[in-house]
Amino acid sequence: MRVTTLLAGSLLITSALLGACSSSGTGSPPATGAESTNTCAERSNRAIQSVQAVVEANRACTTDTDCTLVGVAGACFDACSAAVSVTGVDAVKAAIAEAESRECPAFAAAECKHIVPPCVPPSPPVCHAGKCQ
Numbered sequence: 001m002r003v004t005t006l007l008a009g010s011l012l013i014t015s016a017l018l019g020a021c022s023s024s025g026t027g028s029p030p031a032t033g034a035e036s037t038n039t040c041a042e043r044s045n046r047a048i049q050s051v052q053a054v055v056e057a058n059r060a061c062t063t064d065t066d067c068t069l070v071g072v073a074g075a076c077f078d079a080c081s082a083a084v085s086v087t088g089v090d091a092v093k094a095a096i097a098e099a100e101s102r103e104c105p106a107f108a109a110a111e112c113k114h115i116v117p118p119c120v121p122p123s124p125p126v127c128h129a130g131k132c133q
Contacts, residue, residue, distance in 0.1 A: 040112030047077040047099035054095035058088025059131040067125035067132035074100035076107035078116045083125035083132040 051072055061067050070092050072079040077099065084092055107114075125132050 043103045043107045044077045047103040048079045050099045051095045054092050055082045058084045058091050061085050061127035061132045064126045067127055076104035080119035081122050
């Protein structure tokens with residue numbers, strides 16, 4: 001009986017802690033119109049997706065020397081690095097700055113936690129089938 005009571009108490013404490021962790025810094029700010037539907041993950045994902053679209057648009061190449069790596073990260077998002085054309089680096093950096101200014105202030109205001117993914121060290125970029133990889 002005592003073991004069952006201790007186990008039940010532990011489960012309640014664990015559930016309470018998980019609930020607190022999942023709502024602290026990962027949810028959305030207090031409801032204020034359209035902002036009420038923006039979770040931390042949604043803000044971060046929107047930033048990454050907008051930058052990834054620019055990365056995809058700037059991958060064209062003819063030789064390996066046309067390709068380079070660029071970090072894809074900001075204050076509220078991180079997607080490690082991407083292979084892009086040398087001529088597309090400025091466009092990607094501009095997209096990162098734009099995504100950061102658009103999404104990251106609300107991310108910070110909602111006290112969201114920026115989680116940096118584990119990034120595998122990238123291989124040197126190569127041109128394969130007309131795209132930097």
